Amino acid sequence: MEIIPIPTDSYTLGFIGAGKMAESIAKGAIRSGVLPPSRIRTAAHSNLSRRDAFESIGVTVLSSNEDVVRESNVVVFSVKPQLVKDVVLKLKPLLTKNKLLVSVAAGIKLKDLQEWAGHERFIRVMPNTPAAVGEAASVMSLGGAATEEDANLISQLFGSIGKIWKADDKYFDAITGLSGSGPAYIYLAIEALADGGVAAGLPRDLALSLASQTVLGAASMATQSGKHPGQLKDDVTSPGGTTIAGVHELEKAGFRGTLMNAVVAAAKRSRELS
Amino acid sequence: MAESIAKGAIRSGVLPPSRIRTAAHSNLSRRDAFESIGVTVLSSNEDVVRESNVVVFSVKPQLVKDVVLKLKPLLTKNKLLVSVAAGIKLKDLQVTEWAGHERFIRVMPNTPAAVGEAASVMSLGGAATEEDANLISQLFGSIGKIWKADDKYFDAITGLSGSGPAYIYLAIEALADGGVAAGLPRDLALSLASQTVLGAASMATQSGKHPGQLKDDVTSPGGTTIAGVHELEKAGFRGTLMNAVVAAAKRSRELS
Numbered sequence: 361m362e363i364i365p366i367p368t369d370s371y372t373l374g375f376i377g378a379g380k381m382a383e384s385i386a387k388g389a390i391r392s393g394v395l396p397p398s399r400i401r402t403a404a405h406s407n408l409s410r411r412d413a414f415e416s417i418g419v420t421v422l423s424s425n426e427d428v429v430r431e432s433n434v435v436v437f438s439v440k441p442q443l444v445k446d447v448v449l450k451l452k453p454l455l456t457k458n459k460l461l462v463s464v465a466a467g468i469k470l471k472d473l474q475e476w477a478g479h480e481r482f483i484r485v486m487p488n489t490p491a492a493v494g495e496a497a498s499v500m501s502l503g504g505a506a507t508e509e510d511a512n513l514i515s516q517l518f519g520s521i522g523k524i525w526k527a528d529d530k531y532f533d534a535i536t537g538l539s540g541s542g543p544a545y546i547y548l549a550i551e552a553l554a555d556g557g558v559a560a561g562l563p564r565d566l567a568l569s570l571a572s573q574t575v576l577g578a579a580s581m582a583t584q585s586g587k588h589p590g591q592l593k594d595d596v597t598s599p600g601g602t603t604i605a606g607v608h609e610l611e612k613a614g615f616r617g618t619l620m621n622a623v624v625a626a627a628k629r630s631r632e633l634s
Numbered sequence: 635m636a637e638s639i640a641k642g643a644i645r646s647g648v649l650p651p652s653r654i655r656t657a658a659h660s661n662l663s664r665r666d667a668f669e670s671i672g673v674t675v676l677s678s679n680e681d682v683v684r685e686s687n688v689v690v691f692s693v694k695p696q697l698v699k700d701v702v703l704k705l706k707p708l709l710t711k712n713k714l715l716v717s718v719a720a721g722i723k724l725k726d727l728q729v730t731e732w733a734g735h736e737r738f739i740r741v742m743p744n745t746p747a748a749v750g751e752a753a754s755v756m757s758l759g760g761a762a763t764e765e766d767a768n769l770i771s772q773l774f775g776s777i778g779k780i781w782k783a784d785d786k787y788f789d790a791i792t793g794l795s796g797s798g799p800a801y802i803y804l805a806i807e808a809l810a811d812g813g814v815a816a817g818l819p820r821d822l823a824l825s826l827a828s829q830t831v832l833g834a835a836s837m838a839t840q841s842g843k844h845p846g847q848l849k850d851d852v853t854s855p856g857g858t859t860i861a862g863v864h865e866l867e868k869a870g871f872r873g874t875l876m877n878a879v880v881a882a883a884k885r886s887r888e889l890s
Contacts, residue, residue: 466858489852490833493840497829499822523829527822534816539826541859542809545866546834547849549805552872553798554845556879560790566755566783570795572845573753573779576835577746578802582828584749589810589828593803596745602720602889603797606882610801610874616808618869623812626862633858 363481364458365509366433373517374432375402376425376447377439378410381464384491385436386419388521391494395517403428429454434462434513437473441465448476457481460510461503466536467634470501470529480504483514486532487521488539496522497539501529533634537627545622550575635718636692637667638747642777644671645750649773657682683708688716688769695719702732711735714766715759718743720792721890724785728759736760739770742788743777744795752778753795757785789890793883801878806831 373395375382382402389395397418403425404411411421422428429435429451439447444465448455455461461482463473470484482503487496498518502511511526518524527535550571557567582589597604610616636656643649651672657679658665665675676682683689683705693701698719702709709715715738717727728736738759743752754774758767767782774780783791806827813823838845853860866872 488830488833490830490837493833493836495829495833495836497826497833499826522833523825525822525825527819531818531822534813534818535822535826536858537816537862538809538813538818538823539830541852541862542827542830543834543837544849544852544859544863545809545871546805546831547838547845547852548863548866548872549802549875550835550838551845551849552875553794553801553879555872556876557790557794559876560793560880560883562787562790562794563783566781566787566791567794568845569779569781570753570755570791571798572835572838573751574744574746574795574798575802575831576839577744577749577751577753577778578799579806579828579832579835580749580751581746581799582803582806583832589803589807589824593800593807596797596800596803602792602882602885603800605885606793606797606878607800607804609877609881610804613870613874613877615801615871615874615878616804616811618866618871618874619805619808620812620815621865621869622862622871623809624816625865626858627816629858629861 363505363507365507366460366513368509368513370399371433371513372399372401372431373434373436374428375400376428376435376437376451377443378402378404378407378414378421379438379440381487381491382436382438383413384496384521385517386414387417388491388494389517390417392520394520401428401431425451426454429459432459434460437461437463437465439465441467444468445472445476448473452476452478455479457505460506460513462514466540467630469532469634470503474503481506481510483510484529484532485514485518485524486535486540487518489543491521494521498522498524499527499532499535499539500524501527501532533630534627536630537623537625540630541626542623545619546575635743635747636690638752638777639690639773640668640673641671642747642750643773646776648776655682655685679705680708683713686713688714690716690718692718695721698722699726699732702727706732706734709733709735711737711761713737714739714762714769716741716770720796721886723788723890724757724759737762737766739766740785740788741770741774741780742791742796743774745799747777750777754778754780755783755788755791755795756780757783757788789886790883792886793879793881796886797882798879801875802831
């Protein structure tokens with residue numbers, strides 16, 4: 361049976377689960393011009409603040425998930441992971457193969473999604489919380505019947521909230537440990553840099569502002585310069601200078617090994633939870 | 635650094651290239667770098683000073699004193715003088731033995747100026763006006779963010795925003811290595827590591843929330859994130875970063 365392509369210029373997008381991730385994606389799509397609000401739908405049952413969040417950006421809020429599915433070419437499951445199975449099963453009769461199904465639920469495998477939906481036109485995406493500021497690190501894995509055009513559509517949609525890469529579903533526990541959980545490690549780092557600044561004599565406000573902006577700048581160099589982070593570090597560590605003195609402290613304490621441990625532990629926990 | 639500031643100013647519309655000058659004596663590639671963005675490259679520092687209302691000293695720190703002394707007769711009080719040299723104190727810049735006046739502003743930017751995301755701090759000399767400070771705010775705002783602080787804080791600032799990018803480069807490499815240890819292909823791990831750090835820092839700068847609150851927001855009960863955080867806490871991750879900032883600040887004091 362031939363897969364009917366999703367019409368790229370006129371497709372409608374529906375969110376099952378009107379949470380923060382759905383809101384971030386909707387806002388990103390609207391802000392970047394990928395979709396106008398009129399082509400986005402969701403349902404919010406009793407929660408008025410979630411209804412308001414979507415209506416205030418022009419998105420249509422319907423009364424039921426069934427209505428959302430009926431009106432959408434692309435259906436995104438953005439409910440909490442523990443609810444995905446029941447929601448997909450309940451909607452199954454409406455989830456025809458001419459709809460592209462997407463899940464952003466952490467820890468829910470593509471093979472399970474496809475089994476519950478009864479078909480393989482599914483794309484799984486693992487975004488992360490900086491979607492809220494349009495700087496997500498997302499990865500997608502493609503179901504058996506997802507077409508190249510489907511993948512491009514999802515690339516464009518998630519490209520409006522950050523960057524997106526493709527990978528095999530088997531990598532998603534490790535991805536969870538790195539990009540899923542990674543922001544928290546950096547929040548700790550920012551707080552610690554600020555505390556270090558205060559220990560060195562800075563007023564708190566200045567220390568925190570500098571810490572955040574410094575991390576932002578360094579990451580911008582990493583994403584834009586095309587250079588390896590080891591090379592970037594070499595470029596800024598002048599002989600006997602302040603920077604290599606700071607780096608020495610990090611190396612002495614196994615800073616890098618500690619971060620590796622965090623990623624590995626989070627990936628392991630992801631496997632345990634699945 | 636001069637190139638980054640010039641590019642930022644032009645890109646953001648703060649200054650057109652026609653109002654920017656520099657001199658490049660023998661180094662053709664530096665001449666090219668500036669001429670290619672439309673900046674006038676003169677033959678001597680003296681000519682640059684004569685033609686400039688605002689003069690930025692962007693030579694290496696060990697050369698600042700000699701350069702300022704040589705140009706001193708031309709450094710009148712109706713020119714605003716700026717130094718971006720790491721470790722060179724405002725009081726030295728202003729003293730009779732150097733520029734001889736106090737219409738100086740010292741700025742400590744950092745290397746991400748190259749991508750328009752510098753973390754800069756300025757300290758104001760005795761005769762720098764509020765308008766002078768606003769001008770410098772606007773100029774350095776075109777390459778990132780800038781704050782004001784007393785000159786006495788600049789060793790600590792060096793240890794944090796000056797040296798900080800290197801700590802983050804180590805972190806990005808380590809996150810990528812952790813991803814590979816957990817089974818990811820290298821390219822994907824490195825791309826995700828860089829973008830993850832960028833996203834987290836964007837949340838920190840834009841959300842208005844304390845980093846501790848941001849961490850609380852994403853650590854669900856018994857989840858993957860708190861498992862990762864636990865590893866960091868066990869190993870004194872935060873204390874290690876504090877040590878780095880303190881050590882770099884201490885080194886900055888030793889070098890000055």
